[in-house]
Amino acid sequence: MADLPRILPTEITPERVYERRREFLKGSLALALYGTLPAHAALPAWRKTAWGRDESPNSWEEITTYNNFYEFGTGKDDPAKNAGSLKTRPWTVSVEGECLKPRAWDIDALVKAFPLEERIYRLRCVEGWSMVIPWLGFPLAGLIRQAQPTGKAKYVEFATLHDPKQMPGQRWPVLDWPYVEGLRLDEAMHPLTMLVVGLYGKELPNQNGAPIRLVVPWKYGFKSAKSIVRIRFVEKQPATAWPRVLPREYGFYSNVNPAVDHPRWSQARERRIGEFFKRKTEMFNGYGEQVAGLYAGMDLKRYF
Numbered sequence: 001m002a003d004l005p006r007i008l009p010t011e012i013t014p015e016r017v018y019e020r021r022r023e024f025l026k027g028s029l030a031l032a033l034y035g036t037l038p039a040h041a042a043l044p045a046w047r048k049t050a051w052g053r054d055e056s057p058n059s060w061e062e063i064t065t066y067n068n069f070y071e072f073g074t075g076k077d078d079p080a081k082n083a084g085s086l087k088t089r090p091w092t093v094s095v096e097g098e099c100l101k102p103r104a105w106d107i108d109a110l111v112k113a114f115p116l117e118e119r120i121y122r123l124r125c126v127e128g129w130s131m132v133i134p135w136l137g138f139p140l141a142g143l144i145r146q147a148q149p150t151g152k153a154k155y156v157e158f159a160t161l162h163d164p165k166q167m168p169g170q171r172w173p174v175l176d177w178p179y180v181e182g183l184r185l186d187e188a189m190h191p192l193t194m195l196v197v198g199l200y201g202k203e204l205p206n207q208n209g210a211p212i213r214l215v216v217p218w219k220y221g222f223k224s225a226k227s228i229v230r231i232r233f234v235e236k237q238p239a240t241a242w243p244r245v246l247p248r249e250y251g252f253y254s255n256v257n258p259a260v261d262h263p264r265w266s267q268a269r270e271r272r273i274g275e276f277f278k279r280k281t282e283m284f285n286g287y288g289e290q291v292a293g294l295y296a297g298m299d300l301k302r303y304f
């Protein structure tokens with residue numbers, strides 16, 4: 001595997017906020033309008049990393065008003081309008097299943113337990129759009145190591161909160177709720193895979209999956225489950241949300257792959273939100289150097 005970009009030790013937390021004052025101000029306005037700024041302690045200090053520093057991130061406005069979060073409606077602007085009903089404190093993430101050290105993590109303890117870092121990653125949605133997002137979080141691998149998975153743990157399953165009172169979209173059978181996602185254990189342990197608690201140096205807005213979500217940048221966006229309450233080590237490949245309802249359209253792996261089309265959407269090109277012309281989609285969303293080795297010898301048309 002190629003060298004991973006280094007942490008830049010001289011970077012200090014609030015710098016990017018000042019750099020991006022305009023986005024920040026727009027963001028504050030959006031938060032005021034939608035009322036999703038949670039009333040509790042801010043995030044601990046975090047450090048910037050070299051990840052994605054050559055990319056220009058989408059604005060706070062774009063990232064927080066154009067969303068997929070079917071628990072709050074199927075329109076792109078529904079999550080920003082409706083996700084205020086989600087209560088993100090208190091919040092517990094249960095780590096369970098095939099592991100020696102299962103644990104119910106209080107979200108605030110979890111956020112303090114692992115050093116936070118900013119990484120700018122591309123997010124490529126299977127629908128054909130993409131964004132570049134400055135996430136704040138930590139590698140999932142650290143949490144997994146603490147849990148000490150047993151030899152039987154081959155996959156990791158992630159489940160979103162299931163509570164139709166807080167998540168009105170769950171009153172409709174669009175998906176078989178709760179939203180469940182999964183990764184092979186080696187994918188979950190890969191240093192690119194993150195648990196995310198913020199963006200642009202701020203706490204994650206509800207519409208982006210507060211208080212904690214998965215981000216797997218080389219896979220289509222739907223793999224990055226939001227508002228997670230359960231992480232479970234399992235022996236068998238989990239039955240995940242989208243393949244369960246449309247198995248011919250969505251596969252378990254869902255690695256970004258311009259050569260394998262979705263039946264309804266070509267995957268060869270994508271539209272970066274905010275841009276007019278489409279750009280070419282890259283294999284593994286541009287992270288092939290880091291992740292291609294995970295799939296050596298696998299037929300990625302069959303395991304789509």
Ligand code: MTE
Nearest residue numbers: 067068069070125160179221222224225226
């Ligand atoms: N997680 C849950 N629980 N419910 C969802 O509907 N949508 C997925 C993913 N995670 C979704 C979810 C899809 S299709 C995408 S593209 C990304 O979230 C979008 O993340 P963003 O809104 O932060 O850009």
